[in-house]
Each structure stands twice: as structure tokens, then as C-alpha cells.
Amino acid sequence: MNAPAELLNQHLIDPEICIRCNTCEATCPVGAITHDSRNYVVIADKCNFCMACVPPCPTGSIDNWRQVPKARAYSVEEQLGWDELPPALTDVELSAMGAQAAPETQSPAVTGTQASSASAAVSGSAVHSADYGATVPPWSAAHPYTNLHGPKAPTTATVVGNFQVNEPGTQNETHHIVLDFGSMPFPVLEGQSIGIIPPGTDAQGKPHHARQYSIASPRNGERPGYNNLSLTVKRVVEDHQGQPVRGVASNYLCDLKPGDSVQVIGPFGNSFLMPNHPRSHIVMICTGTGSAPMRAMTEWRRRLRNSGKFEGGKLMLFFGARTQQELPYFGPLQKLPKDFIDIEFAFSRELGKPKRYVQDALRDRAADLVQLLKDNQSHFYVCGLKSMEEGVVLALRDIAQEAGLDWPSIAQSLKREGRLHLETY
Amino acid sequence: MSSINYSEKIPNNVNLSEDRTLQRALEHWQPNYLSWWQDMGPDGSQNFDVYLRTAVSVDPQGWAQFGHVKMPDYRWGIFLNPAEQDRKIHFGDNMGEAAWQDVPGEHRANLRRIIVTQGDTEPASVEQQRHLGLTAPSQYDLRNLFQVNVEEGRHLWAMVYLLHKYFGRDGREEAEALLERRSGNDDNPRILEAFNEKTPDWLSFFMFTYFTDRDGKFQLCALAESAFDPLARTTKFMLTEEAHHMFVGESGVSRVIQRTVDAMNQLKTDDVSKLRAAGVIDLPTIQRYLNFHFSVTIDLFGADQSSNAATFYSSGLKGRYEEGKRNDDHQLKGNTYKILEVQNGQLVEKEVPMLNALNEVLRDDYITDSKAGVERWNRVIEKAGIPVRLTVPHKAFHRNIGSLAGVKVNPEGRVVSDAEWNAKVSEWLPTAEDRAYVASLMGRVVEPGKFANWIAPPVMGINRQPVDFEYVRFN
Numbered sequence: 001m002n003a004p005a006e007l008l009n010q011h012l013i014d015p016e017i018c019i020r021c022n023t024c025e026a027t028c029p030v031g032a033i034t035h036d037s038r039n040y041v042v043i044a045d046k047c048n049f050c051m052a053c054v055p056p057c058p059t060g061s062i063d064n065w066r067q068v069p070k071a072r073a074y075s076v077e078e079q080l081g082w083d084e085l086p087p088a089l090t091d092v093e094l095s096a097m098g099a100q101a102a103p104e105t106q107s108p109a110v111t112g113t114q115a116s117s118a119s120a121a122v123s124g125s126a127v128h129s130a131d132y133g134a135t136v137p138p139w140s141a142a143h144p145y146t147n148l149h150g151p152k153a154p155t156t157a158t159v160v161g162n163f164q165v166n167e168p169g170t171q172n173e174t175h176h177i178v179l180d181f182g183s184m185p186f187p188v189l190e191g192q193s194i195g196i197i198p199p200g201t202d203a204q205g206k207p208h209h210a211r212q213y214s215i216a217s218p219r220n221g222e223r224p225g226y227n228n229l230s231l232t233v234k235r236v237v238e239d240h241q242g243q244p245v246r247g248v249a250s251n252y253l254c255d256l257k258p259g260d261s262v263q264v265i266g267p268f269g270n271s272f273l274m275p276n277h278p279r280s281h282i283v284m285i286c287t288g289t290g291s292a293p294m295r296a297m298t299e300w301r302r303r304l305r306n307s308g309k310f311e312g313g314k315l316m317l318f319f320g321a322r323t324q325q326e327l328p329y330f331g332p333l334q335k336l337p338k339d340f341i342d343i344e345f346a347f348s349r350e351l352g353k354p355k356r357y358v359q360d361a362l363r364d365r366a367a368d369l370v371q372l373l374k375d376n377q378s379h380f381y382v383c384g385l386k387s388m389e390e391g392v393v394l395a396l397r398d399i400a401q402e403a404g405l406d407w408p409s410i411a412q413s414l415k416r417e418g419r420l421h422l423e424t425y
Numbered sequence: 426m427s428s429i430n431y432s433e434k435i436p437n438n439v440n441l442s443e444d445r446t447l448q449r450a451l452e453h454w455q456p457n458y459l460s461w462w463q464d465m466g467p468d469g470s471q472n473f474d475v476y477l478r479t480a481v482s483v484d485p486q487g488w489a490q491f492g493h494v495k496m497p498d499y500r501w502g503i504f505l506n507p508a509e510q511d512r513k514i515h516f517g518d519n520m521g522e523a524a525w526q527d528v529p530g531e532h533r534a535n536l537r538r539i540i541v542t543q544g545d546t547e548p549a550s551v552e553q554q555r556h557l558g559l560t561a562p563s564q565y566d567l568r569n570l571f572q573v574n575v576e577e578g579r580h581l582w583a584m585v586y587l588l589h590k591y592f593g594r595d596g597r598e599e600a601e602a603l604l605e606r607r608s609g610n611d612d613n614p615r616i617l618e619a620f621n622e623k624t625p626d627w628l629s630f631f632m633f634t635y636f637t638d639r640d641g642k643f644q645l646c647a648l649a650e651s652a653f654d655p656l657a658r659t660t661k662f663m664l665t666e667e668a669h670h671m672f673v674g675e676s677g678v679s680r681v682i683q684r685t686v687d688a689m690n691q692l693k694t695d696d697v698s699k700l701r702a703a704g705v706i707d708l709p710t711i712q713r714y715l716n717f718h719f720s721v722t723i724d725l726f727g728a729d730q731s732s733n734a735a736t737f738y739s740s741g742l743k744g745r746y747e748e749g750k751r752n753d754d755h756q757l758k759g760n761t762y763k764i765l766e767v768q769n770g771q772l773v774e775k776e777v778p779m780l781n782a783l784n785e786v787l788r789d790d791y792i793t794d795s796k797a798g799v800e801r802w803n804r805v806i807e808k809a810g811i812p813v814r815l816t817v818p819h820k821a822f823h824r825n826i827g828s829l830a831g832v833k834v835n836p837e838g839r840v841v842s843d844a845e846w847n848a849k850v851s852e853w854l855p856t857a858e859d860r861a862y863v864a865s866l867m868g869r870v871v872e873p874g875k876f877a878n879w880i881a882p883p884v885m886g887i888n889r890q891p892v893d894f895e896y897v898r899f900n
Contacts, residue, residue, distance in 0.1 A: 017884060019675045020797060021668035027485055037797065055489035058669035060885050083804065135486040
């Protein structure tokens with residue numbers, strides 16, 4: 001994780017504008033903000049770029065970013081001594097420090113700035129896709145429990161299963177990992193996530209911070225009636241630029257053996273939740289491990305259907321991966337009845353075939369989606385790489401507009417009624 | 426049938442649409458509230474479209490929704506911070522027991538009094554500030570004023586929610602009375618003295634939001650520790666909004682200072698008459714305003730020895746600032762605290778039981794917090810290369826409550842004779858002439874991006890909008 005060339009878009013607070021009101025520190029879900037009698041500062045290796053602190057800040061001082069080589073991030077002690085922000089490093093200075101200038105594609109650390117208007121301008125589009133996502137759950141969502149176990153008092157889970165869910169030998173090795181909580185309360189809903197704290201310390205000798213993973217199993221357990229849940233974890237062996245790096249948490253998780261103990265915090269998430277009323281439709285759009293919450297929702301609906309006591313609506317799944325071999329859960333998905341779920345795969349690196357992304361699959365199914373967009377029983381869920389989010393929102397917009405629908409009012413009601421959820425990273 | 430669509434009109438996370446009792450109480454109260462807002466809310470501005478932040482839920486994304494709205498259409502919501510599961514009382518005699526989800530009979534009167542006192546300050550400040558819109562130094566500032574006003578309105582709602590939900594008939598009567606008292610009215614004044622003072626000009630407004638809203642912050646922080654869980658959760662959410670009010674104050678004063686030191690450097694003078702001729706507010710006047718607002722505000726914490734404060738603490742109604750972060754026994758029975766009193770013409774420290782001195786404890790925490798911001802103002806002066814520094818006066822200066830009430834103490838903390846006080850008071854507190862001069866500067870600036878001569882523009886706009894954004898559409 002500490003290759004010298006790696007850049008960090010470091011989150012900083014402008015001490016000249018900040019009024020030390022403590023709102024950010026009180027809001028931060030991961031304890032990444034601290035202060036002394038002088039300044040409020042962001043702890044670089046704790047901040048996970050969730051942006052929860054940005055809207056509540058009354059001053060705007062919270063929304064400052066500096067590109068620095070990751071190994072040379074400004075320390076807490078440095079920041080506490082500041083009267084003003086340091087000037088941004090130029091590309092020349094950055095390369096002199098052994099870092100490449102700002103990459104075209106975003107590194108994971110940079111995705112945090114997506115929410116700022118600056119990067120919307122960079123992408124050259126007026127659509128700010130994140131604005132379309134709802135912050136409220138659908139009306140029939142079950143009430144979630146959140147933050148039962150915080151970073152200061154994580155709970156322990158036991159690994160009871162760990163196997164690969166795409167074809168061995170493919171590049172994106174993806175594991176299905178089952179964790180059991182024994183008698184510790186850890187009630188979850190489909191769409192929620194948990195945090196995993198890898199053991200040991202980072203290069204600075206500090207404990208690792210938690211990494212967040214979506215839950216891939218339904219509310220009553222991976223195995224119904226047991227206090228367990230599953231995760232879908234891709235082994236990270238390179239960064240977004242293709243440079244080799246070893247993801248600390250993903251490699252730790254993929255290498256776990258049954259019987260091992262894991263430190264867990266959470267659950268998190270109170271809006272990306274599924275509708276529970278009869279005849280509600282669910283449209284799921286995902287790539288790679290973004291399939292985890294979709295698997296959870298699909299499985300819950302499947303169990304309800306098997307009970308014979310629930311009349312579900314339409315389920316549609318748009319699932320993208322580079323190849324069929326890489327796609328997690330390809331086999332089990334094929335076995336689901338066609339009258340239960342309508343699945344469109346999109347493969348972008350299939351030999352001898354044109355590239356096809358999830359947004360292409362959406363456009364191909366425009367006729368069905370128009371019906372669903374018109375229907376206020378429809379709920380849309382998007383999960384996967386950040387880069388797909390805008391394409392998906394644009395595709396939905398175009399599909400609506402080409403059918404003569406009033407997209408702004410549809411978008412507004414999707415958002416207001418908690419029927420369009422975006423979770424990308 | 427109800428006439429209000431509850432989830433749309435009153436964003437809330439208290440399940441209002443299913444609480445018939447609460448709906449009925451609010452149906453009666455809401456029209457009265459709106460009519461109070463029409464009568465006593467911002468003067469002559471009801472038809473403006475104002476770029477306001479509205480809270481629609483308590484999560485970070487939901488509570489800061491920006492858009493142009495007319496103030497009477499502002500959606501005053503009712504929000505409690507999410508419940509902490511199995512929350513325990515963490516101070517006082519009931520420490521370790523489960524936090525109360527309802528009002529215990531023996532604390533009913535005290536809790537109601539605390540809530541009413543807090544609630545009364547909210548409409549009071551709207552009333553105090555209702556004419557300021559007519560003299561706003563810019564659209565940006567006008568918008569900030571209105572934001573503060575609608576949020577004070579929401580804080581009133583928050584307190585009224587508690588009265589309606591938990592205090593039955595007398596709660597409803599108190600809620601009505603909150604709309605009947607009037608700031609500065611001789612017959613039916615607001616409860617606390619500082620909220621009956623006028624806020625005549627924008628320097629006063631900025632000082633008020635810096636100092637007096639910070640008192641609000643400390644009171645809310647103390648109530649956020651309360652054993653009465655709905656009160657703790659309500660006040661926690663109010664604190665997020667209160668931060669904006671202090672921002673308006675801190676940045677407002679800072680911009681006034683910025684403009685003044687710029688003019689001092691331009692004209693190369695610290696001569697008050699020359700600076701006044703140039704239309705900026707001289708630093709000695711700013712210091713006197715500071716002295717006034719600071720001293721009036723620290724009175725709000727109450728008498729330095731108070732058996733009520735002890736009762737509120739021991740019974741778990743009101744904690745200390747950051748009670749949960751302190752490492753003592755949270756009972757304080759054997760502890761002592763130093764307060765000030767005058768003996769033989771000298772200020773001396775006196776040790777008293779801490780439980781009785783909790784008002785003083787909160788006041789001292791407040792003073793520390795206030796001083797830090799004043800130091801940040803000084804950095805603006807320092808950066809301009811000017812040797813003057815603003816200071817917070819001694820806490821015994823110009824006090825009207827507690828053992829220091831009426832004692833003549835200068836801003837440095839030395840007891841002075843009546844003669845010396847009378848001779849020097851015009852150096853220490855704003856004079857009629859100061860106030861008249863500041864008032865003479867107040868004129869309305871309405872063009873986007875333009876600012877009155879006595880104040881510098883802000884470094885950035887609201888919600889990433891440019892400084893010259895049309896924050897208010899006058900229609």
C-alpha cells in the first residue's frame with residue numbers, strides 16, 4: 001500500500017475559515033477528526049472519504065484537498081500547528097517527491113472528491129450523478145440497526161466458510177466469506193455493510209483502520225436462522241492504474257481459514273435498504289463485488305417466494321464484469337427461475353465480442369425500464385465502481401426522455417421517495 | 426381530518442404521521458406559530474426567495490438541503506438525533522440507570538422549566554433581529570440572517586415538540602405562552618434579560634451570534650447530556666444548526682475587522698476620527714461592543730452559586746459541558762470549585778462545593794471557548810501588521826447576576842471606585858455616540874456580490890456557491 005509513487009488526495013481543514021464548532025468531529029463515523037485547543041484536523045490514515053462531514057460544516061472550511069505522495073501525508077502534529085493551509089504542491093514538486101502527477105483515472109483515495117463540484121467539472125458533464133441518489137430508505141424498508149459496535153469496541157466474528165465464487169485462475173479472484181457472530185447481537189438488513197479491522201499495524205506503526213464491505217446475505221442469515229452473514233471480497237492485487245499493490249484487508253480476508261477470528265464493527269447504512277411491501281419492483285445494477293447487496297436482496301425475495309406467503313414484484317438484475325469467468329456467483333445466478341428474476345449480463349472484455357457495459361445493457365432493455373420508471377412501485381439500486389455511476393444515471397435519463405417521460409420529476413420522486421440508491425466506491 | 430400532510434410539510438423522524446395526539450396539538454399550535462412568524466418574524470421579507478438550508482432528515486446528507494424558499498414556506502421539521510441503544514444515565518444520583526424515555530413525575534416541573542427557558546430564547550432572538558433585514562450589508566449576509574432566523578424558529582419547534590409530547594395540558598399551555606411573550610415588551614417580556622435587549626445594528630448582530638448563540642451552544646451541550654433521552658437527542662441535533670449561527674458571528678466580526686485593518690493600512694492611521702470619516706468601524710469601538718456582549722452573555726449562565734444548578738445536576742436533568750468526556754466520579758459530592766467574590770475591595774477566590782457552583786463551571790468553559798475565537802480575530806489584525814490586540818474582559822467586569830452583580834470592576838479585573846467607573850466607562854462600553862456612529866453606517870446593499878463599505882466580503886460563499894450568487898430574490 002505504500003509504493004512511493006502512490007498519490008493521496010489528502011483531506012484537510014482550512015484553519016483560517018474553521019470556527020472550531022466540533023460539528024465535523026461529532027459527525028465523522030470513523031473517528032478521523034481530532035482537535036487540540038488550536039485546530040481541528042483530519043487524520044489522514046483514518047479518513048475513508050465518506051464525505052459525511054462535508055454538508056454539515058457551517059463554514060466550508062472542511063472541503064479542502066491537497067495531492068501529496070501518500071507516504072508524505074501531512075501528519076496530525078503538522079496540521080495542529082498550522083495558521084493557514086500550505087500551498088498545493090505543483091506537478092513538478094510532486095514528481096520530485098517521486099510521485100506521478102495526477103492520474104487520469106481515479107485512485108481509490110481520490111474517489112472522495114467526487115462529491116465536490118471541482119471533479120464534476122473535470123468529468124466535463126453537467127450531470128452530477130451523486131445528486132440523484134436518495135438519502136432516505138423506501139417507505140416499506142425495515143428499520144435498520146446501525147453502529148452497534150464502534151471502532152473503539154469492535155466485536156469478534158468467527159469465519160465459518162471461505163471459498164472462491166468466480167472461476168479459479170481469473171484475474172479478479174473473488175471470495176465468498178461467511179462470518180458467524182455466535183451469541184453477539186449483530187442484526188443486519190440487505191444493503192447494509194460492516195467494517196473489518198485487519199490485524200497488525202500499518203507502515204507508521206498505527207493500527208489499521210476498518211475497511212467497509214457490503215453484506216451479501218439476507219437478514220435471517222447466510223444460513224437461515226443462524227447468526228451469520230456473508231461478504232463478497234475481491235483480492236486486491238493492483239491499484240486502479242494497474243500498479244501492483246496488496247490490499248491489506250482484502251488479502252487478509254481472502255486468506256482466512258474457518259475457525260479464524262475477525263474484528264468487526266457496524267452495522268452501517270440506513271438508506272440503501274430494500275422495499276418490503278408486496279408487488280414492489282427491484283431493479284439492481286452492479287459490477288463486480290457491487291453484487292453483494294444485490295445477492296442479499298435477491299436471496300431474501302427468493303426465500304419469501306418459497307414461503308408462498310409473499311407476492312413479490314418484478315426483479316431485474318444488470319450485472320457487469322470483464323468476463324463471464326470473473327463474474328462472482330455466475331453459476332448460482334443461472335439457476336434462478338426466469339419468472340423470478342430477469343438477468344442481463346454485460347461483459348466488457350469478452351474475447352471477440354464488442355465491449356458491453358451495464359449502461360449498454362440498460363439501453364437494450366429500455367422498453368422494460370420505461371414501464372418500471374413509470375411505476376412508483378419500482379426501486380433502483382446501483383452498486384459498484386464509482387466510474388459506472390454517472391453512466392447509469394445518464395442511461396436512465398435518456399431512456400426516460402426518449403419515451404417522452406418527464407425525467408426531472410421522475411428523478412425527483414425517485415430521490416424523495418427513497419427509490420434510487422447509489423453506492424459506489 | 427387533518428389539514429396538514431405531515432411527512433411533506435413537517436419533515437420529522439418522530440413518527441408524526443402516526444401520532445394522533447401530537448398531530449392534534451400541533452394542528453392547533455402551527456397556525457399560531459405561522460401567525461407569530463408573520464407578525465414578529467423578519468420584517469418586510471416574507472415574499473423573498475431565500476437560499477436556505479433545510480433539514481429533511483438527521484443523516485449528514487439529509488439535513489443540509491439547499492434551495493430558494495420563501496421563509497413562511499420553510500419546512501420547520503422535528504428531529505431527534507438517532508437513539509443510542511440502551512443509553513444509561515452517566516452522571517448524578519441516578520448514574521448507571523437506564524436513561525428516561527418519559528418524564529419522571531418528581532422532575533416534571535424542573536424539566537418543564539428548563540425546556541421553556543431554552544425554548545423562550547429562540548423566538549426571542551427572531552424578534553430581536555426582525556428589523557435587521559432592512560439594513561443588510563449584502564445579499565450574502567441577508568441570507569445568513571434569515572438562515573439563523575428560520576433555524577431559531579425550528580429550535581422553538583423542537584422545544585414545543587417536547588412540551589406537547591411529554592407534558593400534556595400544561596405543556597400545551599407553555600407552548601402557547603412561548604408565542605405570546607415578546608422581546609422587550611414591558612408587560613409580557615421574554616424570560617431572560619439578554620433576550621429583551623435590542624439588536625439594533627449588524628455589529629451587534631454579529632457579536633450576538635458569536636457570544637450569545639455560543640451561550641446557546643453551551644446550554645444545549647449541557648442538556649444533550651440529560652437523563653431525559655428525548656431532550657438529549659433533540660438538543661444534540663440543534664447543536665449542528667447552532668454551529669452555523671456562531672459561524673455567522675465569528676466570520677462577521679472577522680470581516681468587519683478585516684475591512685478596518687485594510688483601511689488603517691491604506692490611510693496609514695489609527696486615528697479614530699479619520700477612520701470614521703472613511704466609513705469603517707475603529708478597533709476601540711469593536712472592543713467596546715465585545716466587552717458589552719461578552720459581559721451580558723456570561724450573566725446568562727446564572728448565579729455563581731445555585732442550589733437549582735446542583736439539583737438539576739444531581740437529578741440528572743442537566744450535565745456539564747462534555748460530561749461524557751470527563752474523568753471524575755460524575756457525582757461531584759466531595760469536590761470543590763473556586764468562584765470569585767469581593768472582600769475588602771479586592772477580588773478573591775473562594776472555594777465552594779462544586780455542585781453548587783455548576784453555573785460557574787459552565788461559564789468558565791464558555792469563557793475558554795470564547796477566548797479562542799477572539800484570538801482568531803487577532804490573527805487578522807496581526808496579519809495586517811497592526812500591533813493592537815482585542816481582549817476578552819475579566820469575568821467580573823460589568824456583571825448583573827450573582828455575587829459580582831453591581832460590583833465595579835475594570836476590564837483588567839481590578840475593583841474600581843464609582844468615580845473611576847464613571848470616568849472610564851465610556852472607554853469600556855459602547856457609548857451612545859458609538860452606537861449612533863455604527864447605526865449611521867447601516868444601509869441596505871442588495872446587488873449580488875456587493876458589500877457595504879464597513880465590511881469585507883467573505884472568503885467563500887454558501888454551499889460552494891460564488892460570493893456574488895443571488896442568495897436572495899427580492900421579487
